[in-house]
Amino acid sequence: MSTLLLFSRSFFLASNGRRQLSNVGFIGLGNMGGHMAKNLIKKGYKLTVFDVNGAAVSSLVEAGANGASSAAEASKNADVVISMLPSNQHVLDCYFGEKGVLSSVKKDVLLVDSSTIDPSISEQVSTAAKKIGARFVDAPVSGGVNAASAATLTLMVGGSKTDFEDAERVLVAVGSRVIHCGKVGAGQATKLCNNMLLGISMIGTAEAFILGERLGLDPKILASVINTSSGRCWSSELYNPVPGVLDNAPSTNGYQGGFGTALMTKDLGLAQAAASRTETPSPLGSIAYQIYRTAMGHGHSKLDFSVVYQFLKGKQ
Amino acid sequence: MSTLLLFSRSFFLASNGRRQLSNVGFIGLGNMGGHMAKNLIKKGYKLTVFDVNGAAVSSLVEAGANGASSAAEASKNADVVISMLPSNQHVLDCYFGEKGVLSSVKKDVLLVDSSTIDPSISEQVSTAAKKIGARFVDAPVSGGVNAASAATLTLMVGGSKTDFEDAERVLVAVGSRVIHCGKVGAGQATKLCNNMLLGISMIGTAEAFILGERLGLDPKILASVINTSSGRCWSSELYNPVPGVLDNAPSTNGYQGGFGTALMTKDLGLAQAAASRTETPSPLGSIAYQIYRTAMGHGHSKLDFSVVYQFLKGKQ
Amino acid sequence: MSTLLLFSRSFFLASNGRRQLSNVGFIGLGNMGGHMAKNLIKKGYKLTVFDVNGAAVSSLVEAGANGASSAAEASKNADVVISMLPSNQHVLDCYFGEKGVLSSVKKDVLLVDSSTIDPSISEQVSTAAKKIGARFVDAPVSGGVNAASAATLTLMVGGSKTDFEDAERVLVAVGSRVIHCGKVGAGQATKLCNNMLLGISMIGTAEAFILGERLGLDPKILASVINTSSGRCWSSELYNPVPGVLDNAPSTNGYQGGFGTALMTKDLGLAQAAASRTETPSPLGSIAYQIYRTAMGHGHSKLDFSVVYQFLKGKQ
């Protein structure tokens, strides 16, 4: 019986007295999730993985994971469950579905949702998790596919201090910055606020550079002034939408790679939904959303969102 | 006769073989121009000054300037004329009026207009100046009254390389950065592009932080994430519109001082006029202009433009 | 047994061979619903009513209705259930809640939801209703409190032809126009499209008249030209936002009465949510929404939405 106790204790606590977090259920093996799962395996975590796409599961099994046939199965014996899914509805299905995460997890499991979704959904999952004794943090990421592959993502985490600290121990395997943003939902809220400002700044940058060119300015000189003045922003300095200003920006590479217009549009839509729900005015956020949405209708969905520069400039 | 020649030569060239630029006509002695004129006097320039406001002239005379009763008189014997005026129309009157600058200046004078105006007006003055053998650069400033007083303005200069270099020799007396942006008008164009992006970013920042607060985020934590992420911009990092985030931002001081909403609105209006003339789309620039304009109608004209945060947030 | 059959038959069909629709369950007795319920009683319908506000129920009981203590109880014996509720969530609770409509209704009941909500919620209720053999139409209204009181509402109905025809027989008791807009959800969709265009046109009218006044035009003369030209719209012609142009418009009466800014904002929010879900660009709809939202933050929530004229004009 003491053996059992010992075993039971070691089940939750590693030898250094901390909770054991080595068994990870991972759900959602797309462009981002696939890389994150592989990085966890590389760092020694034992993964059980699920995706509706069987091929994605197979690929992870080859990399050393156990395959599961449902979210429930992937989560059953996990110390930590990480989900990386494309939308509110996918997250709801993943956690609340018949074979969903909440149907199978053990008490005290740490649930980490890295999807980018409405913060109110995070709160909803958290509330349900708490009822069955599970813990929840939202942990959306930024950095894109390259950062996912290189394990250099930024993770914005919402949850209690303890839950954040436990999540952090695992998430350093997939990212280089793990930030505690506040209570459950705060990770999502922070990401939406950041990306809304990014989406606005990028269009602002595009407009400023189009106007500058039409007025006869050299975009490189304009960039050098703006980047040392009050117009300075990440979009102008590190991700300039004018081809040729920065060698390694997507704009210089035909707007390939980077952060797709469809994804930016999705994030701005989430921000607007959150603004609506909280009765928050957001005129530029809303019109920025409409501009990316219209650009999508003109064939730019899969190109980097800085292609809004070309969309506004028109065909000449 | 050789004496005359020598004199004549020294009239234009200082002992080091460079043009003489010590006699400065200065027109426009308002909040900005007054400080600039005083800084030139401190650096040893001989100033002859004019302003429609006699008290402003008197104040400079006390500081060591000669007073003039018209722009023409202030410019008559000048090597350099500097103008700092509030609008397109003031600049047109100053240069083309009956007692205007162009009616009196000597050949080869260097005209420097530091007003913030439509670049097409700069081109118009330059063309007329060229016809009478005068040289012209536009050199709008950024930095506000404090930088004008401390001689730490940034000056964005448009003109030929030679004219820029001559202007630079004088303008270092009033600013810490003197940037060559391109041909005549390029200083104005650069300033308008920068300020349009600034005006947009500030509203974007305001919206992101209002949304963040409504979603329960601590603005200081949100700022710390945004300022190290892709939403980073000068408005968030160095001039945050949320009271209390930055100790020395106008927002923390009741939106006093800083860059008035009326001035930002003026600059955005100039940017929109330039966009209109060049058939350039500028949706966010145009709506940002409208937002500051509406905020002016609600009593915020004289407060720092970051007060747009309060305007959007409303009274609650 | 033949008696039972006869009874059973008469239970559904009136003597003229049509379905019996005389027993009405009515849920939601607010400003609009209260008047609608009273008008149904006046036309001879037998009402059983429920509202979370007991006083509202008492008022209808005085008018001749039976009171119920839950939506379920109000609906139990009804041939027709009509709901008039303020939001998506209220409708979901009313139909799906523990003591909700769907828990008690008899087979073949006709459910009529006159709330203004997201068309996707209407579809969700309809789908659930169908599973238990109930029929559903959405039937949002326009016309406001006065039209509700005078039984002159316009009702935009979505549902099958048969269900529409049955609903129409009842709804003529509360409105003067009952329009079949298409399948379930089409009533909501039509109302949202109409109100979005209304919300946009009103701001456009306000802007046109403010500009006209600033340019020295007499608003009555401007109205007479616009109302016979291509700028003509309901907002200019019948609901002009400039005080004094129309004697009976809310603008001439201090923006009292009419259609509150908060209600217009709500409808525009629903339109934007529907646009988002269907990936539809809607730049003017979105910025109109933001303008009314901002006007709410400045104290105009309860005034007629044409007060946006005053909000934009500012205090001068």
Next chain:
Amino acid sequence: MSTLLLFSRSFFLASNGRRQLSNVGFIGLGNMGGHMAKNLIKKGYKLTVFDVNGAAVSSLVEAGANGASSAAEASKNADVVISMLPSNQHVLDCYFGEKGVLSSVKKDVLLVDSSTIDPSISEQVSTAAKKIGARFVDAPVSGGVNAASAATLTLMVGGSKTDFEDAERVLVAVGSRVIHCGKVGAGQATKLCNNMLLGISMIGTAEAFILGERLGLDPKILASVINTSSGRCWSSELYNPVPGVLDNAPSTNGYQGGFGTALMTKDLGLAQAAASRTETPSPLGSIAYQIYRTAMGHGHSKLDFSVVYQFLKGKQ
């Protein structure tokens, strides 16, 4: 001497005691002006015409006009001068140029400018005209090329009552409605306000119908409801942008004919310039302007402005 007096009198007054207005100088023979000039000839006016395009002059000479080689020559002996020009600058050149109208006209001539321009330019021309004893009205038109050809234009006139009445006597030859809008500039102001509201309503209509279609509505049914409800506007009722809703709308004919996007964009630009000058907020007007501007960049300049429906909808 009495003969001279008599002659002199008859020079100004026709036999009915009214001013003689039979000699018309006409400047600007483009799509619109050409038709207007021909209609004046048909009604018996004696025309002397000028255009920078010689072919346009020749065409009118064939129709019975005298050709002139400058604006001055066309105006020299005119009782009335009518100008129909494309932009502010053309009007300034036409009236103030070396061989411009004001250099040659006789005292008491009535100048009628039917160009659509900034009202402040109208005021400028009027002021200069008054100085030389000439009278001025602005009289921009609406109705397009077909109405110009059929002499069914609407003319919005700004000027004194007397000048309006004289202008009206002539203008009934080219239009079916001649409206006195107020003092000089009021014709332009009225047209800009109307067209701004039109430009906004059209985009609003486009958005409402795109959203309706995405939500499954039949556009004809949606139109029938909107056109009898509060969303009703000229764009929906008489010029619907959805192909097939109205048989004779440009949308049903490939957006051919009608009122070109470039012309709508020009008018919205004038409205925004006037709003800027008068410090008038105009958020929807400004964003509508940007949307048409962007649509121009995507190849829609020459199509009817209702093509904004297709631009927003995108390519699918």
